[in-house]
Amino acid sequence: MFKTLLKQLSTLMISLLGLTILTFVLSQQSDIPIHDYQSQNVFIQYFEYLQFLATGDWGISSIHKRSVLKDFLQHFPASIELIVLALCLAVTAGLSLGIIASTRRGGWLDNTLMTSSLIGYSMPIFWWGMLLVLLFSLTLGWTPVAGRIDFQYNIEPYTRFMLIDTLLHHKEYGFDAFFNALHHLILPAITLSTIPMAIIARMTRSSLLAVLKSEYIRTARSKGISNQRIIWVHGLRNALQPILTISGVQISIIMSGVIVTEYIFAWPGIGKWLLEAVSRRDFASIQGGVLALSIIVITFNLALDFLSIYLNPRLRRPS
Amino acid sequence: MIKKPNENKDLMIKKLMINRSVYKSVYNKVKLLIILTAAFCCSCSDQQTSSSNDKEQTELLVYCSEGSPDSFNPQLVTSGTSYDATANILYNQLVTYRPGTTEITPSLAKSWDISDDGLRYTFTLREDVPFHASQIFTPRRNMNAEDILFSFNRQRLSDHPYHDISGGRYPYFNAQSLDSLIKDIRKVGDHQVEFVLSRPESPFLSILATPFASILSAEYAQQLNRLKQPEWIDTKPIGTGPFRFERYEPDSYIRYKRFDNYFIETERVENLVFAITPDAAMRFARFSAGECDIMSYPLPVHLRVARKNDLKIIQTPGLNVAYWAFNTEKPPFNDVKVRQALTMAVDREAILKTVYDRQASLATNPIPPSSWAYNKSVNKVIYSKRRALELLKEAGYENGFSIDIWAMPIQRAYNPNARKMAEIIQQDLAEINVDVRIITYEWGTFLSRVSRGLHHSVLLGWNADNADPNNFFTPLLSCSSVLSGNNYAKWCNREFDELILKARTSSKQQKRTEYYHQAQQIFKQQAPWLTIAHANNSVLVQPDIQGFIISPIGNINFEGVTSKTADEQSEEVHAEQDDPANPKVNN
Numbered sequence: 046m047f048k049t050l051l052k053q054l055s056t057l058m059i060s061l062l063g064l065t066i067l068t069f070v071l072s073q074q075s076d077i078p079i080h081d082y083q084s085q086n087v088f089i090q091y092f093e094y095l096q097f098l099a100t101g102d103w104g105i106s107s108i109h110k111r112s113v114l115k116d117f118l119q120h121f122p123a124s125i126e127l128i129v130l131a132l133c134l135a136v137t138a139g140l141s142l143g144i145i146a147s148t149r150r151g152g153w154l155d156n157t158l159m160t161s162s163l164i165g166y167s168m169p170i171f172w173w174g175m176l177l178v179l180l181f182s183l184t185l186g187w188t189p190v191a192g193r194i195d196f197q198y199n200i201e202p203y204t205r206f207m208l209i210d211t212l213l214h215h216k217e218y219g220f221d222a223f224f225n226a227l228h229h230l231i232l233p234a235i236t237l238s239t240i241p242m243a244i245i246a247r248m249t250r251s252s253l254l255a256v257l258k259s260e261y262i263r264t265a266r267s268k269g270i271s272n273q274r275i276i277w278v279h280g281l282r283n284a285l286q287p288i289l290t291i292s293g294v295q296i297s298i299i300m301s302g303v304i305v306t307e308y309i310f311a312w313p314g315i316g317k318w319l320l321e322a323v324s325r326r327d328f329a330s331i332q333g334g335v336l337a338l339s340i341i342v343i344t345f346n347l348a349l350d351f352l353s354i355y356l357n358p359r360l361r362r363p364s
Numbered sequence: 365m366i367k368k369p370n371e372n373k374d375l376m377i378k379k380l381m382i383n384r385s386v387y388k389s390v391y392n393k394v395k396l397l398i399i400l401t402a403a404f405c406c407s408c409s410d411q412q413t414s415s416s417n418d419k420e421q422t423e424l425l426v427y428c429s430e431g432s433p434d435s436f437n438p439q440l441v442t443s444g445t446s447y448d449a450t451a452n453i454l455y456n457q458l459v460t461y462r463p464g465t466t467e468i469t470p471s472l473a474k475s476w477d478i479s480d481d482g483l484r485y486t487f488t489l490r491e492d493v494p495f496h497a498s499q500i501f502t503p504r505r506n507m508n509a510e511d512i513l514f515s516f517n518r519q520r521l522s523d524h525p526y527h528d529i530s531g532g533r534y535p536y537f538n539a540q541s542l543d544s545l546i547k548d549i550r551k552v553g554d555h556q557v558e559f560v561l562s563r564p565e566s567p568f569l570s571i572l573a574t575p576f577a578s579i580l581s582a583e584y585a586q587q588l589n590r591l592k593q594p595e596w597i598d599t600k601p602i603g604t605g606p607f608r609f610e611r612y613e614p615d616s617y618i619r620y621k622r623f624d625n626y627f628i629e630t631e632r633v634e635n636l637v638f639a640i641t642p643d644a645a646m647r648f649a650r651f652s653a654g655e656c657d658i659m660s661y662p663l664p665v666h667l668r669v670a671r672k673n674d675l676k677i678i679q680t681p682g683l684n685v686a687y688w689a690f691n692t693e694k695p696p697f698n699d700v701k702v703r704q705a706l707t708m709a710v711d712r713e714a715i716l717k718t719v720y721d722r723q724a725s726l727a728t729n730p731i732p733p734s735s736w737a738y739n740k741s742v743n744k745v746i747y748s749k750r751r752a753l754e755l756l757k758e759a760g761y762e763n764g765f766s767i768d769i770w771a772m773p774i775q776r777a778y779n780p781n782a783r784k785m786a787e788i789i790q791q792d793l794a795e796i797n798v799d800v801r802i803i804t805y806e807w808g809t810f811l812s813r814v815s816r817g818l819h820h821s822v823l824l825g826w827n828a829d830n831a832d833p834n835n836f837f838t839p840l841l842s843c844s845s846v847l848s849g850n851n852y853a854k855w856c857n858r859e860f861d862e863l864i865l866k867a868r869t870s871s872k873q874q875k876r877t878e879y880y881h882q883a884q885q886i887f888k889q890q891a892p893w894l895t896i897a898h899a900n901n902s903v904l905v906q907p908d909i910q911g912f913i914i915s916p917i918g919n920i921n922f923e924g925v926t927s928k929t930a931d932e933q934s935e936e937v938h939a940e941q942d943d944p945a946n947p948k949v950n951n
Contacts, residue, residue, distance in 0.1 A: 182649065183652060199635075309646060311616075
């Protein structure tokens, strides 16, 4: 167990090192130097660069002269809110759709679910988002087009998590502001969660089907254990391992999806911030954003690895 | 979840039953989910209707803008987006333009006096102009000469205590080389300042009406010095303008509140919000859904949709020009006959139709017809391939040649699609045996290469920052701008240069007009550019918004803008007068 952990951590260190080399090379391309290095030697500069990163000096944006790290942290909560909701949506809906499909294997429901999931994950996300806006916002008028909240709610950004901030403004607006913020979240979250939801649903179905065919399930059935229990306890827990692995991969899909989604819905998160930086050649922000995003993806994957080790005893011992 | 069935039954039956009940429960769950979402959506749409009622109570005006400002101090930036968010909202200048025109009127200065040699400008300031207050600053005096000195000296003097704050770069001030033009600024009295120039410069008043000349508070600067946070002067702005700054969330919104002690009595809304929406399609969607009251920079296609749906479009001919500049230092463009021939071979009507969707007018001179210096008697370029071929033959190019056209890669109101424009020119020139290669680079690289003169010919545009015609001629066509400025034709004509210099230094409007008229004749005859079009400035406005006037210079102004239902239509007529193409929008 300890050895596995160590192995995982060492891969983390190596990928982080590779990443910083990449962003360091990127930062060298900037017209205006991002950091003031003491040394002329590139190798020593790299270590100085690591030192700057460690002390929180990620450079100053060449466009608006703000600290990159501060800028990133300011934009991050909006993205987190969206990502967490989308991830919850993708996992719950994906799992339940997969379970429904696998329990009615070959039926019309299974077929429709699998076809629509195929369509779901082959769709370009920006097109899908636009389509949803066209239908739900412009034609039906059910959801707002863009933004995080209606502007008549004057919300002081204490935490920058809109759902929390609106609850903190409970005195002025009651729960109206909170629901309004949630209402603004629906469409972007659905857009963002579509692809991972489809993938998780397909994975759940195939993995659960494989498990349900195995000997011990048959034994369990013959013992008269209820179908409910077989699926939720014996089936799903064993089927969960590949699903978790797949969900881990989804985080990078979601991270790249969030950039497009935020652009479409004018969502003031890191995606929109990064796109703006790219279009204006703000090298300090680009390298900071790339670095931070990659760190998040890597650590998230690592956490998932640990979780799957915890869930699956077979993985605890390195082979 | 479900009650266990009777255990005494047969195993098979049990299994079947369980199966059925599982499906049933799943069905129920799905049903529940549908009902819940439906209920949620309904509750939300209910909320929306109730919220639109609130909206009228709190008086809110939402402007969908195209980007985040780089700074809240217009002295530090040159982008139109930053000017829109600051110059006419938070600040005032000594003089300003009468709304919707290019005519100079008093603002912070109530009157001014220009000495006979044109070197001394004495401004008498208003005494009743208060500054905004904020949590960290309570002004104890009204605006006076100290503030004028502070605002200009910060940019002008490198030893000024505030010069190096926020980077110490003042791009507009330096680009106009105002440090050499302004010799001194003196305080004559508490409410009188004198600008001493190193040479007569007749566009000086227009220059003082530009955003970089906004007046900041010297008292606020002192207060920030005490707090040891001098850079807050640019991030927590204090000005004299019609609205005060409330909050800015980067890439999301800017909130302003009405400044109740504003020195001019005009109607304003209580809350002004800039909703930052960079994508034009999304901006239009927000506007269509009623999330914003005013939409900036609609695309031609949006105008067409808006026209079809009877939405209100406000337009005015802009102070801009799109042009095709020939690099006159390179053959064959060093030959004036070749230049003339090429200008005749391009069907600009087709460009106007396909690229601008007719939201522009054909350009004859570098300056638009709304300028007082416009020369009406200059001959328009006639589209004639036969004549072009003749000219090329005279120049000895009857077998044709090949050229490069560099097309600007970004979209601007004055040149919405340079690439397409280049393609049309390519087709036209193919008919007179001229081969065209179209070249684009990423915008930053493009500009730096073009200013180094690496191009053959280039499709670009220009948007004036002030209404004086000098703002077109000197930066774009003078000899001095060949080396440092935006003269991408690299065209230096002594006679022309002398004329525009005379026009710039002479103080009599009549004389200036005469000089500019002659200069335009020379320009047309020498044809360093093909002038293509002057694009309209346009915004989309919800029907209940009254009093919005768009400026030819392009800066947005929310003074006098109110949100009212029906009733007062008189103001609206005024706003609509610039829009002859769309007379039916008044409902």
